């Protein structure tokens with residue numbers, strides 16, 4: 001079975017390509033390398049001993065997409081390609097709506113034209129930003145978020161649900177990821193943020209390697225056990241395995257399946273810092289700074305539906321995430337740039 005992966009050179013995409021190849025799928029990737037490097041694809045091939053057909057193309061380029069679908073005849077698509085920085089999306093909303101929403105529509109149109117009926121879509125826990133009751137389950141979805149990036153995820157989910165409603169042969173898994181962290185245990189592939197990392201753990205890793213002086217902890221006055229923000233961190237390899245399980249589910253069914261992919265555990269910023277210090281043996285200097293605008297106190301998943309219907313259960317804990325993140329960071333202090 002052949003899977004076309006959009007955004008497959010990126011952080012979650014590259015780890016998912018490893019999981020797919022190891023599970024016996026054939027894989028082709030479309031990525032414009034806007035936020036990634038071809039080196040990641042080469043390393044996935046190296047790790048698995050298998051080939052990936054790679055297209056450096058934009059998903060908004062319809063003629064190119066049609067050529068690729070005609071040549072590859074994929075059985076299913078996993079759609080990662082998107083812009084994903086929350087803060088940047090506030091400054092550049094049109095770029096985010098253009099890439100994420102038009103890109104998803106272009107993909108759905110191409111799938112329709114070529115009769116491809118299976119899709120796994122990268123959604124996000126950001127769709128739960130307004131929910132107060134924890135843990136959040138798939139029904140907690142409230143069609144409200146705090147930023148354009150989040151809106152693109154809500155909109156794309158709705159566009160996909162409507163498309164499925166109109167074509168009962170379509171089978172889609174909407175996967176709502178919580179906070180992916182870590183890297184492949186080999187240290188060969190991992191997250192390679194451009195510039196100053198927006199997310200907590202890539203920033204922590206750069207403090208450990210000496211690239212940044214200290215971490216700013218954004219607020220210690222939240223109503224949580226130590227006052228810092230609580231999130232549901234999930235090892236990127238567990239997340240990748242979740243895609244293989246979701247693909248299995250839609251291969252046999254049709255309609256829309258929506259799953260939280262998280263660990264079900266909330267961990268605070270200071271607990272993550274401590275876990276990283278233990279896993280790396282490095283001290284992480286930090287200062288307490290004001291809250292980051294738009295942040296919420298806590299969000300963690302009710303992950304029971306994915307466990308019940310997909311047999312999905314995380315195998316790696318926060319210590320494993322930190323150990324693998326540090327292994328990647330220490331081996332690749334400049335990411336994929338040699």
Ligand code: NAD
Pocket residue numbers: 006007008009010011012013030031032033034035036037057058059060079080081082083084099103122123124125177178179180
């Ligand atoms: P990433 O930036 O590492 O990967 C996205 C990939 O898509 C990159 O390789 C980029 O070059 C490519 N891309 C972007 N626009 C494209 C376009 N128009 N055409 C072709 N390729 C394009 O990000 P990631 O962390 O791997 O995220 C993957 C998906 O998961 C995204 O849809 C993101 O919104 C979603 N997600 C990520 C997180 C997270 O914290 N990392 C959490 C929830 C959801």
Ligand code: WQD
Pocket residue numbers: 084086123124125126178179180198199200201203215216217218219228229230231269292295
């Ligand atoms: C985690 C915690 C911060 C950086 C984001 C997106 C979400 C999803 C995942 C894509 C919070 C604190 C952070 C720092 C800090 N992405 N923090 N100092 O905000 O939960 O989720 O990534 O879909 O949509 O919003 O993740 O890693 O930025 O923050 O104290 O330098 O770490 O306040 O409590 P977040 P994060």
